[in-house]
Amino acid sequence: MEKTATSTTPTEKSDVGNGTADAVYATPNATTPGQPVVFDEAICTGCDICVYVCLEDVFIPNPVKGKPPLILFPEECWYCGPCVEDCPHEGAIRINHPLQQRVRWKRKSSGEHFRV
């Protein structure tokens, strides 16, 4: 069950350059880090095993059956990984470290730098 937060529903196609756009909603700022995991909608079956195992109850099941869970409490994620480890479909979900948590490494032979 979904309901809209405002009385208007998006109907018009976006055309920002011409002064018109999708309906604009009154949303608060998102919490950060805002997306502890990323789902691949093409692989995820919406089985909700990750919702079951999560240590912090970060997700809720998607109201649309078969769709990936919704991330409801992103800032409570502990970045522990069981949601990924126990997912039966490889690639359906992966950890998305916050930008300020990305580490770097150096290839010894070439001196090239890489990062997460």
Added chain:
Amino acid sequence: MTMFHDKGRIHNWPYTVRYGNEQRVETDVLVLGGGIAGVWAAIAAARCGARVVIMEKAATVRSGAGGAGVDHWQWAADNPASGVSPEDLTEALIENQGGYRNGISTYIQCASAYETLVEMERMGGKVRDTDGEFRGAEFRDDASKLLFAYDYTNRFVIRVWGADYKPLLRKACKRLGVRILDRTAATGLLTSGGQHGGRVVGATGVNCRTGAFVVVKAAAVILATSRPQRIWTFSSELRGLSTFRPPSDAGNGYAMAWRIGAKLTMMEKSMRSAFGSAYSFPAYGSGNAINTWYPCNIIDANGKAVPWVDCNGRLLESVSERCRPAEGQKFFIMGGGSSSLPHPGLKQYLGPKPIPDLEQRMLRGEFSPPFYADLTSMPDSERRVIWGLMVGNEGKTRIPVMKTYMQSGFDPDKDMLQTYDFLRGSGMREPVVPQERTFGESGVCGGLLVDWDLMSNVPGLFGAGDLVFGGQDHSHAAATGRYAGARAALFARRQAAGELCAEQIAREKQRVYAPLAKQGARSLDWKELNAGIARVMQNYCSEPKNDELLRLAQDWLMDIEENEAPLAAADNPHKLMRTLDVLDILTCAKIITEACLARHASSTHLHFNRIDFPSLDPPEWHKWITLRKGSRGTEIDDMPIAFWGGLERNYRPRHRENLEAMGKK
């Protein structure tokens, strides 16, 4: 899109809400917290023939600090290859903390960690290098096929494949008929006739998805809810809730025990935090020379190796020497960090580490930052055991570090991982400010005072794991959980169930649901409440301390309790759980402040600096301070340092009785 704030649409709460709805359960042994200690306690109690219920805030399959894994099975002095006896290791661990470490739980760990691990193996856990992956490695004992860490001569820390242990333990609980109430946060303990300090007869809980109320009647209750966090540091914007242990570990057990009159001890100890900081990196996910990464080579930006030294300051030539005791040293306890943090560990137990004056030498131009952990130059078996067994099984590393980094292209055979801990030349990340403190995210910290049955002063209330002012280790939680489970089952067998008090339950129900009613003109979110408490502690209960500061902390916390805490509002069952957590964090902060006021001397080992009592560790203050909530205010008392008496003498008969009782099923 999979976010809640998808184009302004909000969703209905997905679970049926049943605020106030009451579920009644009856059992012999009730375990609060289904983390590592909790599941081991449940298994042991069930083996003794008791009916067992676990109440767990998250989902038992992975919950707790060790749910995602473990790689070091600490202090297993009872393993067949150990060069140190349980007695000697226990005494060393206690001495290394200046006496301030629970000798009872530490001895249980040192004397039965391996025995407990063998049970883990029977439940399907991988414990030995049976396929010979590390054949020929210095850290492998060929007779037992066990792999060791740190001190390869004395061999009492075992490297294990622990990432799958928790689901296996849950399966064992199910097999033994343990009833598991997941997503149920314990909120309060119930006493016989509702009497303060009276025998424990059960506990209440609230479902974090439906909001339903649960009342469990039990003959014995085991607290296994770990330690409080977020007392000094709170940020929800940098890295989750920025806790080292899972955010669900919020110290509820301390607050619940306090409310019914149980004694707590060592609550005055807190430390500068290297781990719980919002500014730290994924745990064990940056280059390092400690813990999981011990004894990794560290090199500077030009490839120059950082030398290692032993406790005598002697330069060590080889990687192998980093895993051997120094001349004149019988054995060593861990090692690695070249931290300049105040660390009172004794020299005779200090392990090898990178040179402690690296920072000065870097500033003189001898080394050039940034530094890297260089696995590529490590001996083959050491590289494979670090980036493989260890990073693959340490809690929170298999997926967030190993899998995620390798998907981004990291190759341990070719790449060097940057270290941020060494950016300032120190092997351990230092807090940005001293106020960045922790009570129990890591290290030995205060907790529930227990006796040789792991029972508190309140009859029927047992404790295990991180909350019994001893170890902070997985094997400590497992061994004490198992021991407490058996003791509680035996207690339950001998005592008839007590009587619940309807009035006590009604009062608790009112307390639990109060935040739902606060939707008035002014309300407060749990996060702001947590941040406010943390600020008080940073300012007035940090470094240094004196009477004036601590009294200000008390006044402020009292103010918050009277004025802001009642405004805390929740609009769904999940936020209700988080709000109740913060109210317990407030209780813990108050207990900590009282404990700090009660100790009239400074102490290195307690990281306790009272400028109005500067004398350091004077003999007359070498004792435990205990606190309990009495019927007329806080009662403060003390206990002699080694109050537990003879280790072996007290342990052996109980241990034998436990084994006999567990053999029944």
